[in-house]
Amino acid sequence: MNERLSLALAVEAVSLPEGRILLLRPPSDLHLEGLPGDPVAVQGFKPDHDALAARGLSVSPDLNGSHDAAVVFVARAKALTYDLIALACAQLPEGATIVVDGQKVDGVDSVLRHCRKFFDVGEVYSKAHGKTFSFPSSTAPHGWAAMPATKDGFVTRPGVFSADGIDAGSALLAEHLTGVSGRVCDLGAGWGYLSRAVLAQPDVTSCSLIEAEHDALDCARANIDDARATFHWEDATRWTGGAFDVVVSNPPFHTARKADPSLGRAFITAAARILTPQGRLLMVANRHLPYEETLNATFAEVRVLTDQGGFKVIEAKKPKRQRGRK
Secondary structure, eight states, X not given: OBOHHHHXXXXXXXXXXSSEEEEESOOTTBOOXXXXXXXXXXOOBHHHHHHHHHTTOEEESSOOSOOSEEEEEOOSSHHXXXXXXXHHHHHSOTTOEEEEEEEGGGXXXXXXXXXHHHSXXXXXXXXXXXXXXXXXXXXXXXXXXXXXXXXXXXXXXXXXXXXXXXXXXHHHHHTTOTTOOEXXXXXXXTTSHHHHHHHTSTTEEEEEEEESBHHHHHHHHHHOOOTTEEEEESOTTTOOOOOEEEEEEOOOOEETTEEOHHHHHHHHHHHHHHEEEEEXXXXXXXXXXXXXXXXXXXXXXXXXXXEETTEEEEEEEEEOOOTTOO
């Protein structure tokens, strides 16, 4: 359980007023005890959103209403963190409290140094490989609020996967989508690059974009104008839609900053679950990731279509019936 904020409040290193407290992208394991007032969260990552909601916290992917103070949780993407601080500054009255909490591995030390240049930062509380600090709200520095960006002809936002443009793995997979047809699912669709490539195929009847990051899905809606596309803010590993003729995927493989192949394995299992008996999965993965055992356990036919530039494109056909699967 992430207790650093609660501990910082308990020792009065930082303080929050009674009232409506805005939590910007809180982690799913945030320790909620000790938070004063009426905390409300903005969390656009579906698994964390659902976990927080299940714990009874008021949570939404979008910002709503007015607030008396805010807590910004440092994100892996530095540009996103500064955008969140700018959002808090714009949302709160002048002088209202903004608390920042984050891990060292996510760059909280750098964020602290930058905040000290522009804000009146108070006591810094260090605990559990991270820091918590606060300052009165004022006008955010120029450039901290994220502006709409277009990369390689696609709308992107800070914090989404490959925000700086098309990633090499997806580009390689796109080369193998020629001839895709029928009902297609883009599992972990991001801002829509692979789905646009899918929809360029004339025999595709529909394409369902499944994406856990709300901001990325908003970008996908801006990038794709095709009646065959549908957009679903869902955790791809738990989604129960189907049945599809083809699943395409560039699955994530990180939890925080650590490589976590179990995410990719969960995507493979999900693909097998939502495909028709004769369906196929087309996926790309970093060469070193050990997915073969899971692929062979869930599909009758598996082959590597190409292996280049550190990536492998894999085709898996005929999902095996798993025990308990209908």
